[in-house]
Amino acid sequence: MPYWKIYSPEGTYTKEDKQAMSTAITDIYVEFAELPRFYVVVLFEDRPADTIWVGGEPANHFVRIVVDHIARQVDTPELRLMTMEAVEAAIEPFVKDRGLDWEVHIDETPFDLWRTQGMTPPPPESEAERLWAAENRAVPWEHPERPSA
Amino acid sequence: MPYWKIYSPEGTYTKEDKQAMSTAITDIYVEFAELPRFYVVVLFEDRPADTIWVGGEPANHFVRIVVDHIARQVDTPELRLMTMEAVEAAIEPFVKDRGLDWEVHIDETPFDLWRTQGMTPPPPESEAERLWAAENRAVPWEHPERPSA
Amino acid sequence: MPYWKIYSPEGTYTKEDKQAMSTAITDIYVEFAELPRFYVVVLFEDRPADTIWVGGEPANHFVRIVVDHIARQVDTPELRLMTMEAVEAAIEPFVKDRGLDWEVHIDETPFDLWRTQGMTPPPPESEAERLWAAENRAVPWEHPERPSA
Numbered sequence: 001m002p003y004w005k006i007y008s009p010e011g012t013y014t015k016e017d018k019q020a021m022s023t024a025i026t027d028i029y030v031e032f033a034e035l036p037r038f039y040v041v042v043l044f045e046d047r048p049a050d051t052i053w054v055g056g057e058p059a060n061h062f063v064r065i066v067v068d069h070i071a072r073q074v075d076t077p078e079l080r081l082m083t084m085e086a087v088e089a090a091i092e093p094f095v096k097d098r099g100l101d102w103e104v105h106i107d108e109t110p111f112d113l114w115r116t117q118g119m120t121p122p123p124p125e126s127e128a129e130r131l132w133a134a135e136n137r138a139v140p141w142e143h144p145e146r147p148s149a
Numbered sequence: 150m151p152y153w154k155i156y157s158p159e160g161t162y163t164k165e166d167k168q169a170m171s172t173a174i175t176d177i178y179v180e181f182a183e184l185p186r187f188y189v190v191v192l193f194e195d196r197p198a199d200t201i202w203v204g205g206e207p208a209n210h211f212v213r214i215v216v217d218h219i220a221r222q223v224d225t226p227e228l229r230l231m232t233m234e235a236v237e238a239a240i241e242p243f244v245k246d247r248g249l250d251w252e253v254h255i256d257e258t259p260f261d262l263w264r265t266q267g268m269t270p271p272p273p274e275s276e277a278e279r280l281w282a283a284e285n286r287a288v289p290w291e292h293p294e295r296p297s298a
Numbered sequence: 299m300p301y302w303k304i305y306s307p308e309g310t311y312t313k314e315d316k317q318a319m320s321t322a323i324t325d326i327y328v329e330f331a332e333l334p335r336f337y338v339v340v341l342f343e344d345r346p347a348d349t350i351w352v353g354g355e356p357a358n359h360f361v362r363i364v365v366d367h368i369a370r371q372v373d374t375p376e377l378r379l380m381t382m383e384a385v386e387a388a389i390e391p392f393v394k395d396r397g398l399d400w401e402v403h404i405d406e407t408p409f410d411l412w413r414t415q416g417m418t419p420p421p422p423e424s425e426a427e428r429l430w431a432a433e434n435r436a437v438p439w440e441h442p443e444r445p446s447a
Contacts, residue, residue: 001254003213003215003254007341015199015207018199018200018202019202019205019206019207022202022204022205022206023205025205026204026205027205036204037204037205038203038204039204040203040204040205041201041202041203041208041211041213041252042201042202042203043156043196043200043201043202043213044199044200044201044202045200046200047341050313050316050342051316051341051342051343051344052339052340052341052342053316053317053320053339053340053341053342054336054338054339054340055320055324055334055335055336055337055338055434056317056320056321056323056324056325056335056338057317057320058313058317059339062339064301064339064341066301066366068215068254068256069411070254074411077410080408080410080411081410083411084410084411084412084413084418087413088413088416092416096415096416101415102414102415102416103339103412103413103414103415104412104413104414105301105366105368105407105411105412105413106407106408106411106412107256107366107405107407107408107411108407108408108411109254109255109256109257110229110255110256110257112226112229112230112233113218113223113229113232113233113254113255113256113257114233114252114253114254114255115233115236115237115252115253115254116251116252116253117245117250117251117252118237118241118245118251120233136204150403152362152364152403164348164356167348167349167351168351168354168355168356171351171353171354171355172354174354175353175354176354185353186353186354187352187353188353189352189353189354190350190351190352190357190360190362190401191350191351191352192305192345192349192350192351192362193348193349193350193351194349195349217364217403217405219403256405258403258404258405258406259378259404259405259406261375261378261379261382262367262372262378262381262382262403262404262405262406263382263401263402263403263404264382264385264386264401264402264403265400265401265402266394266399266400266401267386267390267394267400269382285353
């Protein structure tokens with residue numbers, strides 16, 4: 001679940017940057033929602049010059065971040081604000097602090113149209129989810145409404 | 150409509166694999182919903198090493214599949230479960246059976262914000278949709294609420 | 299906000315085409331909704347042969363356009379129809395008039411899960427949004443419900 005795509009001009013981020021950035025992003029979800037670390041997927045999209053355009057002009061110092069949230073819906077305005085503040089805090093060293101322009105938006109997609117390793121992920125804050133978090137992998141579990149997950 | 154993106158480590162799939170995989174995916178929608186074959190679009194995104202990160206670690210044996218559903222909304226929990234089972238069955242030979250890790254999620258987007266070949270697609274299970282399926286292409290049709298589609 | 303991705307076979311569009319196409323797309327939002335020009339982000343995804351498949355066959359003359367709308371939700375059927383007509387009119391010279399196949403769909407994502415330059419964008423048609431449009435950049439503004447935006 002959280003599924004991040006980071007579009008940046010080619011050469012913006014080294015492998016070390018990518019490790020640090022994906023770790024900072026992962027930490028948000030582990031700290032705030034106790035999600036399993038392996039739920040957090042980050043794709044880095046290094047783009048050649050002149051493939052990102054803003055307002056009809058080439059944007060070669062611009063990082064565009066697009067996120068899908070699946071495992072958790074953030075229900076209240078306060079939590080949604082906190083979410084965005086946590087996101088901005090995590091990415092700030094990699095965008096603002098480097099003098100880059102940036103923009104981020106999150107979509108929310110249905111929990112029940114999601115599978116990992118072929119399995120239905122356990123419900124939020126369930127015993128099974130805690131096990132997945134502790135083992136940091138998808139473990140077969142008993143789905144209450146079906147013979148097997 | 151169904152619009153699939155398959156992110157995999159570079160070299161995971163040959164052209165033959167891509168043909169087989171996109172055919173298996175297409176068959177889901179033709180068999181279950183009688184959609185026109187050409188509705189099913191699959192983009193293969195071959196990613197260089199160290200561009201996909203899971204939980205802050207490089208994931209070089211991981212396939213991430215992201216799908217948008219447009220032409221059909223799946224309304225009941227039973228149908229949503231069947232959808233995910235059909236999806237998993239179609240992809241299993243290309244992920245699980247090859248020892249790869251994988252994750253898939255589907256979003257649902259609005260029917261009326263979609264066009265193909267500049268045309269408004271016909272309503273689900275209409276005569277016009279059957280014609281599109283039979284001819285496997287977008288054919289001009291009479292939209293009941295407007296002079297022409 | 300509007301966030302466009304244009305997947306096309308490698309070599310379909312020159313840099314000049316990309317400038318013209320992203321300008322035509324930007325103009326839609328400026329003319330219809332008076333959005334700031336810099337809100338309109340267009341990513342060109344030049345795809346190698348045999349990476350786009352339609353109905354199980356390679357589609358090497360096919361342009362797939364995927365859009366996220368964030369800053370504005372289009373609420374009535376009439377406005378949604380107008381939106382799609384404006385979109386098609388903007389892209390027609392780059393797809394239909396070149397003998398290419400094409401398909402486009404738009405998703406709508408939540409306004410409050412969006413930031414640009416770390417700032418909460420001002421509400422639609424507010425004074426602050428007009429300032430952002432006039433200056434064509436994100437300017438700090440006073441959010442009515444919070445100490446600072």
